[in-house]
Amino acid sequence: MSTIADNLSTLAARISVAAEAAGRAPSDIRLLAVSKTKPAAAVREAFAAGVRDVGENYLQEALNKQGELTDLPLTWHFIGPIQSNKTRAIAEHFDWVHSVDRLKIAQRLSEQRPEGLEPLNICLQLNVSGEASKSGCTPEELPALANAIAALPRLRLRGLMAIPEPTDDRAAQEAAFSRVRELQDSLGLSLDTLSMGMSHDLEAAIAQGATWVRIGTALFGARDYGQP
Numbered sequence: 606m607s608t609i610a611d612n613l614s615t616l617a618a619r620i621s622v623a624a625e626a627a628g629r630a631p632s633d634i635r636l637l638a639v640s641k642t643k644p645a646a647a648v649r650e651a652f653a654a655g656v657r658d659v660g661e662n663y664l665q666e667a668l669n670k671q672g673e674l675t676d677l678p679l680t681w682h683f684i685g686p687i688q689s690n691k692t693r694a695i696a697e698h699f700d701w702v703h704s705v706d707r708l709k710i711a712q713r714l715s716e717q718r719p720e721g722l723e724p725l726n727i728c729l730q731l732n733v734s735g736e737a738s739k740s741g742c743t744p745e746e747l748p749a750l751a752n753a754i755a756a757l758p759r760l761r762l763r764g765l766m767a768i769p770e771p772t773d774d775r776a777a778q779e780a781a782f783s784r785v786r787e788l789q790d791s792l793g794l795s796l797d798t799l800s801m802g803m804s805h806d807l808e809a810a811i812a813q814g815a816t817w818v819r820i821g822t823a824l825f826g827a828r829d830y831g832q833p
């Protein structure tokens with residue numbers, strides 16, 4: 606069985622090869638370790654191997670893990686669906702949110718971001734695959750929403766996040782990611798982040814400009830949702 610450190614070096618190699626194939630510097634692509642369903646001990650092991658950024662989907666699970674890892678200088682990213690009644694805790698306990706897709710949620714995060722902290726880094730989630738996903742704004746909603754979020758005082762809009770419909774077809778993967786990049790470019794805002802690419806499609810995402818790849822399975826192993 607491979608360890609998290611082994612998995613991380615395999616991922617670093619995959620990222621380097623994909624970056625070089627795209628004529629990009631490997632250091633322009635950052636790995637977000639997605640630890641949903643995994644214990645705090647696994648995050649601690651990932652930290653020891655060099656991980657500094659951790660992504661979580663469920664608020665209570667994330668807060669529990671943060672409580673067990675207060676001794677580590679980790680940067681926490683919220684990447685799951687956001688209910689209105691969770692925005693205050695997210696604004697207080699995370700540095701990045703990748704899954705904003707409604708103005709109401711962005712306004713609450715801005716109002717609730719504590720003054721003593723840096724503005725909250727935001728990626729606007731875009732639904733690139735139509736009906737395949739319920740989360741994410743539509744390409745039609747994107748320009749107005751991006752401009753409104755960019756104007757909120759306690760947020761810093763960094764770019765877009767997308768989760769295209771899973772496919773093994775490399776050309777289809779790249780087509781979806783390239784659409785995200787083109788839509789981001791068409792906004793004309795100065796955005797520096799594209800959060801796209803997961804364990805199975807990080808190469809295609811890097812080819813199309815990803816700056817964060819969000820990796821769960823390839824780092825921590827398969828998730829088991831069957832256990833309580």
Ligand SMILES: *Cc1c(COP(=O)(O)O)cnc(C)c1O
Nearest residue numbers: 639684803804819820821822823
């Ligand atoms: C679970 C999850 C990931 C990681 O997916 P893997 O396929 O396990 O790498 C990335 N992004 C989001 C939003 C997720 O929910």
